[in-house]
Amino acid sequence: MIKExxxxxxxxxPSGVGKGTVRKELFSQxxxxxxxSISMTTRNPREGEVDGVDYFFKTREEFETLIEQGGxxxxxxxxxxxxxxxxxxxxxxxxAGRDVFLEIEVQGAAQIRKKxxxxxxxxxxxxxxxxxxxxxxxxxxxxADVIAKRIATASEELEMMSLYDYVVENDEVxxxxxxxxxxIKAEHCRRERVEKRYLSMLRGE
Amino acid sequence: MIKExxxxxxxxxPSGVGKGTVRKELFSQxxxxxxxSISMTTRNPREGEVDGVDYFFKTREEFETLIEQGGxxxxxxxxxxxxxxxxxxxxxxxxAGRDVFLEIEVQGAAQIRKKxxxxxxxxxxxxxxxxxxxxxxxxxxxxADVIAKRIATASEELEMMSLYDYVVENDEVxxxxxxxxxxIKAEHCRRERVEKRYLSMLRGE
Numbered sequence: 479m480i481k482e483x484x485x486x487x488x489x490x491x492p493s494g495v496g497k498g499t500v501r502k503e504l505f506s507q508x509x510x511x512x513x514x515s516i517s518m519t520t521r522n523p524r525e526g527e528v529d530g531v532d533y534f535f536k537t538r539e540e541f542e543t544l545i546e547q548g549g550x551x552x553x554x555x556x557x558x559x560x561x562x563x564x565x566x567x568x569x570x571x572x573x574a575g576r577d578v579f580l581e582i583e584v585q586g587a588a589q590i591r592k593k594x595x596x597x598x599x600x601x602x603x604x605x606x607x608x609x610x611x612x613x614x615x616x617x618x619x620x621x622a623d624v625i626a627k628r629i630a631t632a633s634e635e636l637e638m639m640s641l642y643d644y645v646v647e648n649d650e651v652x653x654x655x656x657x658x659x660x661x662i663k664a665e666h667c668r669r670e671r672v673e674k675r676y677l678s679m680l681r682g683e
Numbered sequence: 684m685i686k687e688x689x690x691x692x693x694x695x696x697p698s699g700v701g702k703g704t705v706r707k708e709l710f711s712q713x714x715x716x717x718x719x720s721i722s723m724t725t726r727n728p729r730e731g732e733v734d735g736v737d738y739f740f741k742t743r744e745e746f747e748t749l750i751e752q753g754g755x756x757x758x759x760x761x762x763x764x765x766x767x768x769x770x771x772x773x774x775x776x777x778x779a780g781r782d783v784f785l786e787i788e789v790q791g792a793a794q795i796r797k798k799x800x801x802x803x804x805x806x807x808x809x810x811x812x813x814x815x816x817x818x819x820x821x822x823x824x825x826x827a828d829v830i831a832k833r834i835a836t837a838s839e840e841l842e843m844m845s846l847y848d849y850v851v852e853n854d855e856v857x858x859x860x861x862x863x864x865x866x867i868k869a870e871h872c873r874r875e876r877v878e879k880r881y882l883s884m885l886r887g888e
Contacts, residue, residue, distance in 0.1 A: 640878075642874050660866075664862075667851055669845070672844070676840075
């Protein structure tokens with residue numbers, strides 16, 4: 479019998495939105511049934527960070543060798559350091575029928591969108607919609623400058639989110655986690671996925 | 684400001700699968716935030732059934748007048764009685780920005796799919812996948828007849844579910860309800876919906 483392949487879940491969003499906090503909260507919950515894919519980086523470990531837990535810490539040479547070998551699902555360079563997702567772990571886990579969860583920057587998510595279009599892309603957004611609404615229809619005490627800035631930010635976010643399947647507003651960490659868990663649960667009920675399971679069953683696979 | 688239109692949620696599935704039980708459980712939960720659309724019928728009330736709670740009970744003449752006036756979102760006839768969904772309540776509730784939940788037969792769901800393609804269609808399936816798996820790969824004690832019957836049923840279900848967005852197996856009522864609630868929550872986070880909210884906000888609507 480062919481095991482159903484796991485789901486690749488990509489959480490991303492603008493920097494500073496709280497991706498790391500949401501991810502940590504998700505994985506601190508007792509019933510999380512997806513695997514976290516640890517990123518690889520060439521930056522130095524910070525106080526308290528553990529190799530193989532927070533990141534896989536590598537030298538520049540090791541990282542560049544892996545890039546050449548096609549061993550990364552995505553990678554990017556920030557402030558002189560590489561960050562990336564090792565491909566082998568992701569593929570092995572998906573092949574074993576387990577969902578894999580990535581928490582990465584928007585550049586990396588865009589690379590994965592091209593390579594794995596059937597992955598699940600979740601955009602974590604600051605609660606700007608709600609804020610924007612408050613400011614626009616609110617007490618009329620905001621200066622034109624502040625309003626213009628909020629509109630510009632919202633427009634940028636709108637553009638960034640166009641590659642994603644779902645948008646989760648990070649108004650509160652627990653709400654954001656509830657929404658992400660609902661999205662993953664719902665995705666497993668999508669008719670196309672269930673149909674595939676039926677068909678392979680009927681074929682006696 | 685234009686209010687976002689509510690979501691039309693259609694729960695259907697083969698007869699006998701337990702649609703009514705699941706619906707009652709959903710609406711007995713304290714945090715249900717969608718409205719149940721009560722069906723209309725020409726059949727006689729059963730012991731304990733209340734007009735306007737279980738059904739709107741109508742005469743054949745009243746029902747047929749409503750059909751002629753285009754006042755039903757869907758309707759069908761079973762064993763000499765009409766069953767249908769009054770359109771006015773559904774539209775008013777959706778326009779007020781509230782989600783509407785319908786629990787109807789597959790014929791009715793097919794009619795709505797044509798009229799309201801952006802509705803959310805959930806197929807409640809008997810736990811036949813799991814059963815089928817058990818029987819096919821199980822202890823080899825089933826007769827060929829029993830296996831053939833299970834395969835025929837699964838094939839029929841597979842055909843029926845092709846119009847739906849999601850398939851929820853009714854293995855246990857509470858599990859089915861959890862999945863349905865997750866699907867509705869996820870649907871509200873779909874990028875297209877959030878984008879629309881942003882855009883109407885930016886336009887100052």
